[in-house]
Amino acid sequence: MSESVPTRSNLAPGGGVPPTEHNHPDSAPSAPAVVLVKSWKAPIAFGIFALVSIILFVVFGRDGDSTFRLSTDVDLIQLPAVVLPTRPTGVVVAVLLVLLAVYSAWLVASSRKVRLWVMAVFAVIFLIGFLTWASAGQTIPIPGLLIGTVSLSVPLIFGALGGVISERVGVVNVAIEGQLLAGAFVSAVVASVTGNPYVGLVGAVIAGTLVSFVLAAFSIKYLVDQVIVGVVLNVLVTGLTSFLYSQVLTADPTLLNSPPRFQAVPIPLLSEIPIIGPTLFRQTLIVYLMYIAVAVVFFALFKTKWGLRVRAVGEHPQAADTVGIKVNLTRFWNVSLAGAIAGLGGAYFTLGSVGSFQKEMTAGAGYIALAAVIFGRWDPIRATLAALLFGFATNMQYVLGVIGSPVPSEFLLMLPYVVTIFAVAGLVGRVRGPAAAGKPYVSA
């Protein structure tokens, strides 16, 4: 956040951050900005992963067949399970990965960029190879893997959307964790007392907004460093909810902490599409709200007057002020909106999955959502994808844990975080957020 951003003129951060500028590993520290330096990061990363795949899938290849089950028992259209012979598949995957690494090296050598789709293809192939290798002689339920991914990602996605809006308008939102936790707590209590999960959802929205009010008041009115307010708010909400949980909720759990949960609502027709149907369209109301939220935030941020103003305030508040946009008011209401969205994500912890509130039940999801925001370069869609990546990696560890994986579970749990470090350091490079994020605006 204290990244010194030299003032640049391009006001479209969502699109292409010039990846070749500044981020060459060997560029001398004092060298001025050199345009078009060849970035060898992608080929190097590909090479490392290709090497890993050769070692894992070929040298330590396992014998047997890996079965991928594609349908659940209740599906209308039953797809046959795919059976792959483990060792030959591993060899094929390793060869493909090496070819892709060579291809990307060739691209860079001839001064061309490695496109995103190359990375995506590489990642998918590596993943198939890894799952095949890990499930030798076992069956992996693909729908289960994906359904779990979506459930684990829901709060992360809501939190990341809140983060995107807040940071786009120029207020760094480290308080996502607090907003999620407040949403989870209030929604559980409200839904439990009223017996109505919908009212609980409203409660979660209000709780998230209240946390945001504090963030907005301190950072906009009192000009306190936004990161500090965010961190402290997380501690405050953690302390407050834990205190009230121990002191009040445990005294009468049946009245205060046994909320009704949302039931899954299958969408007719769509829910019968193989693989996609069970994954996306047999979910609870909160998940459907999430789909809408992602689409609306993306559309509104980039296609509407509101979005233009938000981005203007976050990029160049002085310019926005000059054309008559009330900077601090815009910031205040949009930070509140961000809190409302993150609060919805908090409701998913209680009303969507677990039911009752537990101490510190968000367990750092807010910080992961923050990472997803930066990983996703402050773009709602990319941030959503980043959140899904975290959800997938976490769920893969559960699934592989059930079938007994050859890798210690700790390393699988570590995987999403290591991947993020690699991605942030290597592939994403020097990310540039909204230029004015983190800086209070005082009109002259």
Next chain:
Amino acid sequence: MSDTTITPAAPGASGSPAPSAAPAVEPPSRWRQTFNEIIGGSVMISILAVVLAMIVGGILIAVTDENVQKASVYFFARPGDTFAEIWKAVSGAYVSLFQGAIFNPKRDDFIQQIKPITETLTFATPLITAGLGVGLAFRVGMFNIGGRGQMLIAAACAGWVAFTFHLPPGLHMVVAVLAGLIGGGIWGGLAGLLKARTGAHEVIVTIMLNYVAFYLISYLLRTPILQAPGSNNPKSPPLDASAVFPQILGPQFNLNFGFILVIAATFFVWWLLNRSALGFKFRAVGINPNAARVAGINVKNMYVYAMVISGALVGLAGVSQVLGPLSSGFSSGLDAGIGFDAITVALLGRSKPWGIFVAGILFGAFKAGGFAMQASQGIPIDIVLVVQSLIVLFIAAPPLIRTVFRLPDPSKPKKPKARKTPIAPTQEAVIAK
């Protein structure tokens, strides 16, 4: 642009990490400065912030107290009962907090009576050194949320040395501490290196490294490298007595040699920041990295050095836990949230070494007293988190405190007593600007 307005409030990452940044005019004498600080604000604001936070905490305790709730049912018939119950609940809580943290006159002999204050210092030990690490990073304009990971790695390194090798007493301890410092320094330096070389944001990297360290140590605690032989629990064997910190006040107190190290570390950081060339560069980078670069400072290297030192300091917190209270064997939960508490300690201490020292002792007192309060009054220790975070919030916003207590604004040049009306915070901000 608005840096001057937030200097008293924000020691933090983005704007102005050096609250001590003096105006261009030649500063007045030190006594004069101290006097002005006490009268004019910073110290007063800090004290009032603590008071205000304790008041809010008291309200929370009163509202959630069962007896208060019972009495409030017939509030309009006999309001005195409600107030009596409120007084009983709140005063009971804070008296037991005091007795648990500083001095307990109810105990039999003097040793037992003053034991609480040594407990406070014991709790403060890791908080101060971790706070120093986080504060140092703040001063260089970086935000080290990786306290958990750095503590875990450092503690594991120190612990491993302590139970694997069998060296003479004294030397063993020194080697263990050094191993911990190196471990923490490497883990912190990794984030600095990635920031300097690839531009990776240190906030993300340190958060991610927390998880990586946690799972790495969890894994190692299941393997013979760290796990106690013949045990199924993910816990290390007890450490060699030759490596464990000695208790400096005799066996009846828990306070150990770690506290001496903390004083040394505080002095070191003070010297580093205020008296060394490296510290000068650190502060220059923290205030304005562009200007620092123009002045010929290698900004990227400063990021790396600062994170190495920061990680080592935070690591010392982990070491002091392992070689102190946890010397009978540690598990992967050894950080106990200290890595995150350290952030609030550093904020409260405004990233100044001795400020952090005082803030750490205050939070140590809250922790020691909180446990006593939980035991004797049944009030969950989480209230301490609430009070701590409120203190930091209030201190970060002096205008709020001034509005609440109707204090004069010290940024005005006139003597305080000449003031009649409080100044609204928005006005103050604008004027200061």
